[in-house]
Amino acid sequence: MSQSVLLQAIVYLAAGVVFVPIAKRLGLGSVLGYLLAGMVIGPDGLGLVGEEGQDVMHVAEFGVVIMLFLIGLELEPDLLWKLRVPIVGLGGLQVVLTTVVISGLAMLTGLPWQAALAVGMILTMSSTAIVLQTMNEKGLMQAASGQSTFSVLLFQDIAVIPILALLPLLATYPLSESGEGGGHDTLLADLPGWLQTLAVLGAVLAVVMLGRFVMRPVFRIIASTGLREVFIASALLLVGGVALLMESVGLSPALGAFVSGVVLANSEYKHELESDIDPFRGLLLGLFFISVGSSIDFGLIQENPLLVVGVVLGMMTLKAIVLAVLGRRFKLSTDQNLIFSLALSQVGEFAFVLLSFSLQNGILDTRTVGLLTAAVALSMALTPIVFLVNEKLLLPRIGTTAQDKKASDQFSASNPVIVAGFGRYGNIVGRFLRANGIGTTVLDFDSDRVDILRKIGIKVYYGDASRYDLLKSAGAEEAKVIVIALDSPEKSLELVETIKKHFPHLQILVRARDRDDAYELMDAGIEHVYRETLDSSLRTGVDAMRLLGLRAYHAERSARLFRKHDEEALSELASVRHDQKQYFSTARRRIRELEQLISSDETDRWLREVEEGWDSESLRREANQQTN
């Protein structure tokens, strides 16, 4: 009945729309918002959705397929190569060791070894969505902990594929869905084994060929029509088609999507694909998490509250211990190791996928899956709290302290300048000011860097720069100027807000990564915004002009005038930007802006080629008129 489908859609959408913003506001992240929404509308909550939640989950699993496609798209070979040691070493050991430990424990509780192994592999996964989001927001991605975390998550993402392939082999129960099957008694079921293998290889090869040789020209033709919806449709068709093909030969659709993503990672349509497909991934994953939430069996939790709590705490502790041991082995400092091991201690969204997959394939029984689903959801809910506990309680005691006790005597007077973030940008600003004898206090969130800076004798405060208490103890009340040089735009904005609220006398200078960041900061009322690439790009241009034989002074001067013109164009575009919100994708807006900019470069009379005062042209003309 179409009406009930519509009604259901409305229930799901409304739940998401209500709960996700609330969860975001509370700092819990969108994944938890969706889970919460699911719990509320689920059979144990308001009962707005019932058993059909399972069907919805099947639809929503396509979101996972799309997610893997996008992960594949993001996998740049260079990055992989650079991180090969941490990815394979750290990530690989984490997956193997955690699986072994948890499987062992699960066997002790009396699960058969197949089920125990499945549980081990499933609980190994951490939440890419939550962890990357949180680390990014906290500006930790560039620190040692951020890099290690990323490596482990990446390995886990890749490991999902062999795990998905492995799980069916562990089946001990009869398939829960009869007849149609879990998608594994396929076209090939009747063929002999060697032919099946051949067909599987052929299918993978077909996906690679498709991505490499067929899709590019197809995308080119479609893109040239300028019909965006057709492009989106073709992208979805590609992912769906590949998923279907994989399913029909008995491989995981997610694997297929991943492979086709990797194949297209270097294509010129990468960004277009990403921005077009991403909303679908978001929506479907949201749907997926809602249906997970609605399938949490509260009855089960009520019956065995201790068991659930025990499982949650037990698995998080185990994971954290394994991670901490590995972190130490891979030479992370205490601080970084704490962040790293606690950040990854929850069980992530892939577990839901794998759990429902295990249920369908008869690897785990309903009770175990129900119990674990609840435990996984709870562990994800605990993640923001774990981060908070680590920041407020653990790190201040164990790790690098927020204030430098040794040095604080030396620097009794407070400094006029605070530099927040001493990475590749902030360190130049800080060094420059210090070299000119201007006292600077540094705030940084990378404990390794803080330790080194303190050794050199720089006044450094360790911690999240946007915290009021840290700013206060760093002398924000007496300082005159604060330079915000953080990597994360969100953090910068947060810091701006804190300063405006508590230290309104501080002059704020902010680093922006690009135009978009600059707009955000200008919207927040910041006057001094610095795009980090502007000046060095212009210097490159100047050198290019000089190598072509143009006069040095002309080139330098043109660059300065161009910068002035560009800054003016920036504030102009900032004011009209709000009218351009109709541009759905930022990529499209950027292209449109670039077009506007380039045309303004041509039409604006920003550059007098030579100032008239240096040019005797008009004097010559007047002199000639007189002699005539």
Add this chain to the structure above:
Amino acid sequence: MASVLIQFAHPALEKSRVNQRLLEAASDVPLVTVNDLYEQYPDFDIDIDREQELLLRHDYVLLHHPMYWYSAPAMTKQWIDLTLEHGWAYGRQGNALTGKKMMNVMTTGGRQEAYQEAGYNRYTVRQFLAPFEQTALLCKMLYLPPFVVHGTHRIAEEGILEAVQQYRTLLERLTADEFNPDHAAQFAYANDFLIEKQSL
């Protein structure tokens, strides 16, 4: 009433005892606009439209600068080169500045005795300023004798105070428009003219 534009140029004001005080004294005189050129254009890229606009709005133009190598610092020259455009400030159609008055306000390390034929600088200050005088004339402006603070190398606090007081008096006189340019033009220094007036 008349308005005064001070085109101030000093590349290292933070090190100049006298000019800091002079500028400070000038900054709160009504109808006086101080245009600190090195502060405004650290890259020497002079905004010609802004400068011409400023000139049009004022009656007196004071080029205030230390004397460097018998002339002004590079910025003052850059300003002249770029702002006084042909066809605007001079030339057949260049009448924008007609009737305005121009004056140099200078500090020199050497004492006044050094600036005469028998002194070791061999020329008078007025002779060294010939290019400025001619620039003013070419732009159909009236050139007034310079206001000079001599001997800043060794000047004592009383000397600075006196110079500051004189500068203020000069600016007040100019803005009050009780300044007879033709009469003033007879003096070697604007300072002399002020002293004469006071003694009257």
